[in-house]
Amino acid sequence: MTINETQDEIIEEFELFDDWADKYEYIIDLGKKLKGFPEEQKTEENIIKGCQSRVWLNARQENENLIFEADSEAIIVKGLVNMLIRVLSGHTPKEIAEADLYFMDKIGMSSHLAQTRSNGLASMVKQMKNYAIVYGSIKS
Amino acid sequence: MTTITEILDIQAIRADFPILNQEINGKKLVYFDNAATTQKPTSVINAISHYYNFDNANIHRGIHTLAERATRDFEASREAVRDFIGASSIEEIIFTSGTTQGINLVASTFGRKFIKEGDEIIISGLEHHSNIVPWQMLCEEKGIKLKVIPVTDLGELNMEAYQNMLSEKVKLVSVNHVSNSLGTINPVKDIIDLAHSFGAKVLIDGAQASSHLNIDVQELDADFYAFSAHKLYGPTGIGVLYGKKEILNAMPPYMGGGEMIKEVTFEKTTYNELPYKFEAGTPNIADVVALKAALEYIAFHGKENIAAHEDMLLHYATEQLLEIDGLKIIGQAKEKVSVISFVMDGIHPQDIGVLLDNQGIAVRTGHHCTQPLMQRFNIVGTTRASFAVYNTTEEIDRLVAGIHRVKKMLL
Numbered sequence A: 001m002t003i004n005e006t007q008d009e010i011i012e013e014f015e016l017f018d019d020w021a022d023k024y025e026y027i028i029d030l031g032k033k034l035k036g037f038p039e040e041q042k043t044e045e046n047i048i049k050g051c052q053s054r055v056w057l058n059a060r061q062e063n064e065n066l067i068f069e070a071d072s073e074a075i076i077v078k079g080l081v082n083m084l085i086r087v088l089s090g091h092t093p094k095e096i097a098e099a100d101l102y103f104m105d106k107i108g109m110s111s112h113l114a115q116t117r118s119n120g121l122a123s124m125v126k127q128m129k130n131y132a133i134v135y136g137s138i139k140s
Numbered sequence B: 001m002t003t004i005t006e007i008l009d010i011q012a013i014r015a016d017f018p019i020l021n022q023e024i025n026g027k028k029l030v031y032f033d034n035a036a037t038t039q040k041p042t043s044v045i046n047a048i049s050h051y052y053n054f055d056n057a058n059i060h061r062g063i064h065t066l067a068e069r070a071t072r073d074f075e076a077s078r079e080a081v082r083d084f085i086g087a088s089s090i091e092e093i094i095f096t097s098g099t100t101q102g103i104n105l106v107a108s109t110f111g112r113k114f115i116k117e118g119d120e121i122i123i124s125g126l127e128h129h130s131n132i133v134p135w136q137m138l139c140e141e142k143g144i145k146l147k148v149i150p151v152t153d154l155g156e157l158n159m160e161a162y163q164n165m166l167s168e169k170v171k172l173v174s175v176n177h178v179s180n181s182l183g184t185i186n187p188v189k190d191i192i193d194l195a196h197s198f199g200a201k202v203l204i205d206g207a208q209a210s211s212h213l214n215i216d217v218q219e220l221d222a223d224f225y226a227f228s229a230h231k232l233y234g235p236t237g238i239g240v241l242y243g244k245k246e247i248l249n250a251m252p253p254y255m256g257g258g259e260m261i262k263e264v265t266f267e268k269t270t271y272n273e274l275p276y277k278f279e280a281g282t283p284n285i286a287d288v289v290a291l292k293a294a295l296e297y298i299a300f301h302g303k304e305n306i307a308a309h310e311d312m313l314l315h316y317a318t319e320q321l322l323e324i325d326g327l328k329i330i331g332q333a334k335e336k337v338s339v340i341s342f343v344m345d346g347i348h349p350q351d352i353g354v355l356l357d358n359q360g361i362a363v364r365t366g367h368h369c370t371q372p373l374m375q376r377f378n379i380v381g382t383t384r385a386s387f388a389v390y391n392t393t394e395e396i397d398r399l400v401a402g403i404h405r406v407k408k409m410l411l
């Protein structure tokens, strides 16, 4: 599935919900399902400093593709991280670097990407893209 | 249950704050983030627009009518502030951009001139970053030692430890009157008297006290007292630094520029008198003028009445919140203003904040700019609900119901 196909799939899933609580319950559930990091991997190197909750991100390359793993202290952020990984992980650095993440806006969650939320999510997306750029340039 | 006959008509007061009358995420707004900033009554909003519509001019030195009017209103506000904190003279009232600037002013002028290598400064474990970092910067620059009064499990200052810290080496003590994170009211009169007995000066960070407590800088015998207008129903971007006249006179100026000079030649500049010596450049005139409207608003309703209402809300909320399983209040000082910080088993404060916002309830989550205090309690942050004159017990019921809902969603 392409990045945009996954985004469209998520948007469709969210169309089933007509109230905020259903949406958030779903996201909370995704947060609980995200595997997360073992404590020893929550290193300074992996941390993305948000103001309020810490987010950890790890990237590695498998064949052509970049694989992301991430974790957060806050469960809603973790659920959103789960979706971001579902959208971006497993694609080539070029695809990730060029991705336009429109699904967050479409499912009404774009406020969580605002820097003012200080939840580390915006920085995480930036960091994912940075990884993609770095891995992309190593290859070429 | 607390029973109290309300003197204030809270519904009428709510009507003075147009911002409260709106829906957030489809629910009636509950604004419980008053310790961060309070909302503004119509009279304050009108004072700003009136100033720009009719009176705007640069102040002092102008000879035309508008300049006279703007100057008159600006200085009338200074007099209102003097009265509000019980200072003896308007020369002791310096307008700043806020508490933060007031503290930095003292650190940069008083601190640089009068505190030397080997001296000591005392702050407390309850301080806001703005009453920590300026002193750290000064200490690093000059080789001064920074000491910190420890905080007890209840969130009060350990006064015995404070007494033991005092010596002739201590030149300044800088503590808050009220803790923004926990609501603790500190015994600042005792803190000041003890410091004075060792010859140390005292700065009180009054950011959180000014809207809740009666302030009398002469009775306290504070050497400096700093606060922000935006936390007492006034505009953002304006604050006050009170300083005793003889100390202010001995201090060098803060910033150089217009307004703060008497005469400038390239050989030598002489500085203006107090308070203008510390007010370089064109000040925030409109907001200073509107600050007076905020002080009048408080005076009209009576600080005691406002405090009584907020006290009732504090006790009601404390009782109600403590009934929630897994909820723990951080900061259980005997003397508190209407601020409640809490943590919940297994739930990150940020998740609480997001899910309450979806129910139209505005609280603050995080470390509240007091990271050392959070470390003291071994927590990443809290959820903080802080009440003002326009809040009601019905709104607290909404908060309690909201938290139950959050719990159900998360656990």
Ligand SMILES: Cc1ncc(COP(=O)(O)O)c(C=O)c1O
Residues within 6 Å of the ligand: B035, B036, B097, B098, B099, B100, B101, B128, B130, B131, B176, B178, B179, B180, B205, B207, B208, B228
């Ligand atoms: C205790 C305390 N000190 C200082 C400040 C800083 O005030 P301002 O940001 O208005 O300068 C605050 C504001 O949150 C505060 O609560």
